[in-house]
Amino acid sequence: MKQCFDEIALQTEGRGLYDVTPKIIDWIDKQEIQDGLLTLLIQHTSASLLLNENYDSDVQTDLENFFSRLVKDGDSLFTHTIEGDDDMPAHIRTALTQTNLSIPIKNKKMLLGQWQGVYVFEHRYNEFDRKVKIHLIGE
Amino acid sequence: MKQCFDEIALQTEGRGLYDVTPKIIDWIDKQEIQDGLLTLLIQHTSASLLLNENYDSDVQTDLENFFSRLVKDGDSLFTHTIEGDDDMPAHIRTALTQTNLSIPIKNKKMLLGQWQGVYVFEHRYNEFDRKVKIHLIGE
Amino acid sequence: MKQCFDEIALQTEGRGLYDVTPKIIDWIDKQEIQDGLLTLLIQHTSASLLLNENYDSDVQTDLENFFSRLVKDGDSLFTHTIEGDDDMPAHIRTALTQTNLSIPIKNKKMLLGQWQGVYVFEHRYNEFDRKVKIHLIGE
Numbered sequence: 015m016k017q018c019f020d021e022i023a024l025q026t027e028g029r030g031l032y033d034v035t036p037k038i039i040d041w042i043d044k045q046e047i048q049d050g051l052l053t054l055l056i057q058h059t060s061a062s063l064l065l066n067e068n069y070d071s072d073v074q075t076d077l078e079n080f081f082s083r084l085v086k087d088g089d090s091l092f093t094h095t096i097e098g099d100d101d102m103p104a105h106i107r108t109a110l111t112q113t114n115l116s117i118p119i120k121n122k123k124m125l126l127g128q129w130q131g132v133y134v135f136e137h138r139y140n141e142f143d144r145k146v147k148i149h150l151i152g153e
Numbered sequence: 154m155k156q157c158f159d160e161i162a163l164q165t166e167g168r169g170l171y172d173v174t175p176k177i178i179d180w181i182d183k184q185e186i187q188d189g190l191l192t193l194l195i196q197h198t199s200a201s202l203l204l205n206e207n208y209d210s211d212v213q214t215d216l217e218n219f220f221s222r223l224v225k226d227g228d229s230l231f232t233h234t235i236e237g238d239d240d241m242p243a244h245i246r247t248a249l250t251q252t253n254l255s256i257p258i259k260n261k262k263m264l265l266g267q268w269q270g271v272y273v274f275e276h277r278y279n280e281f282d283r284k285v286k287i288h289l290i291g292e
Numbered sequence: 293m294k295q296c297f298d299e300i301a302l303q304t305e306g307r308g309l310y311d312v313t314p315k316i317i318d319w320i321d322k323q324e325i326q327d328g329l330l331t332l333l334i335q336h337t338s339a340s341l342l343l344n345e346n347y348d349s350d351v352q353t354d355l356e357n358f359f360s361r362l363v364k365d366g367d368s369l370f371t372h373t374i375e376g377d378d379d380m381p382a383h384i385r386t387a388l389t390q391t392n393l394s395i396p397i398k399n400k401k402m403l404l405g406q407w408q409g410v411y412v413f414e415h416r417y418n419e420f421d422r423k424v425k426i427h428l429i430g431e
Contacts, residue, residue: 015154015290015293017327017430019398049156051192051288053329053394057405059345065252066244067198072233073244079230080245084223084362091357094350105344105351106358113343113408114394116192116253118288120158125286127196130252147403149329149396151290151293151429152156154293154429188295190331190427204391205383206337211372212383218369219384223362255331255392257427259297264425266335269391290429291295 016047017151024144026061026136029082029100031074034146035131041148042122050152052124054132055114057145060104061136062111068131081107081137104137111135119152155186156290163283165275168221168239170203170213173285174270180287181261189291191263193271194253196284199243200275201250207270220246220276243276250274258291294325295429302422304339304414307360307378309352312424313409319426320400328430330402332410333392335423338382339414340389346409359385359415382415389413397430 022037042052056063067073085106088099095102115132118125126132134144161176181191195202206212224245227238234241254271257264265271273283300315320330334341345351363384366377373380393410396403404410412422 015156017293017329019327019396019403049158051156051190051290051329053396055395055403057403057408059343059351059405059407064248065198066248070233070235073198073241076231076233076241077245077248080224083230085358091361092354094348094354096348102351102354106355109342109344109355109389110249112251112390116255116394117194118158118192118286125158125194125196125288127198127284129198130196145405147396149403151329154295188297190295190329190429203387204337205387209372209374212337212380215370215372215380216384216387219363222369249388251390255394256333257297257331257425264297264333264335264427266337266423268337269335 015153018045020148022146022148024134026142026144028139029136030078031133031135033131034134038132042119045150047150047152048122050119050150052117052119053114053149055147057147059108060138061134061144062108062113063115064111064133064135065115065130066133067129069129100139107137154292157184159287161285161287163273165281165283167278168275169217170272170274172270173273177271181258184289186289186291187261189258189289191256191258192253192288194286196286198247199277200273200283201247201252202254203250203272203274204254204269205272206268208268239278246276293431296323298426300424300426302412304420304422306417307414308356309411309413311409312412316410320397323428325428325430326400328397328428330395330397331392331427333425335425337386338416339412339422340386340391341393342389342411342413343393343408344411345407347407378417385415
């Protein structure tokens with residue numbers, strides 16, 4: 015049994031879902047491990063990870079619009095406002111979604127369903143450099 | 154250290170929580186591994202996984218009713234409507250809950266709390282064949 | 293490759309976020325394993341786990357206030373009311389957040405981002421003894 019550690023970086027350009035499935039597939043291809051458990055952890059508190067629909071991009075738009083309506087920018091409830099109107103909503107949206115994913119790997123393929131993709135969900139408006147830590151254990 | 158892969162299948166019959174704890178207990182019983190880490194991943198984008206209360210079935214009803222009210226079928230916000238009024242809400246409800254669970258196993262027992270059960274949360278109205286991938290690593 | 297199991301206990305004193313990062317750092321320090329995968333599982337259905345902002349305590353207050361408003365105590369929708377007005381909201385808040393976290397460890401350090409802390413999110417008003425199971429696999 016072996017393990018390896020790495021990191022995927024991406025630059026986001028505003029709120030919404032970013033498909034990182036191809037980057038992860040490429041990364042797995044380069045590893046020695048064939049079968050095992052992949053763990054992804056996003057190192058931020060205003061962006062998150064999701065497994066969600068990879069077919070119709072309208073799904074990603076609707077997801078973003080739903081979360082924007084559920085967690086309103088500039089809501090008077092919030093006291094943590096110094097970093098901008100979209101900052102506290104970003105922390106809440108992160109809490110409502112996921113910060114890590116665990117995905118079994120068999121024959122170097124993620125055991126995802128046909129319509130599942132791996133997404134970084136950016137919750138802030140500006141550009142950000144986001145990092146996702148990767149851990150793979152197996153053989 | 155060893156690992157094994159498998160799959161649990163179930164047919165759902167409409168929205169709500171389906172207790173898959175017994176199926177998982179049965180599966181663990183048949184494995185060689187005594188102590189390790191169990192990973193569950195549901196291969197869908199309109200059904201999810203939850204650890205939640207296993208005692209009073211009213212909890213499951215209330216959970217379903219809360220999510221139905223929070224994410225309204227046929228909401229005019231949604232543009233992804235071709236697969237039905239309940240489809241986009243199902244993707245959002247999946248995003249709001251979990252698609253994978255990681256559960257330590259000791260002496261072939263999941264280290265869950267007394268009141269915790271493992272549930273598939275079906276977010277669509279019709280019958281669906283749902284698959285949960287299982288990975289177990291340990292010894 | 294080795295693995296070990298343990299438990300962190302804490303007493304909560306009402307709703308809100310409790311930083312357990314120091315307890316986990318202390319625990320990792322005492323283990324033989326340098327590099328691996330850490331899994332945390334909270335054994336309750338009315339408290340959950342979160343990776344969230346560790347800098348400004350206003351974030352934790354705002355998170356709690358948001359969830360209190362989103363899931364109202366004593367909502368007439370709920371039928372599971374025998375354990376108190378805050379019990380069914382606690383199950384829903386648990387479903388909306390996380391019950392387990394998977395965190396890669398390198399050189400005995402959790403690979404978290406600079407502003408990420410590990411929190412127990414208590415969803416009930418009274419004092420509770422909460423337990424978080426720990427599993428670590430690696431070498």
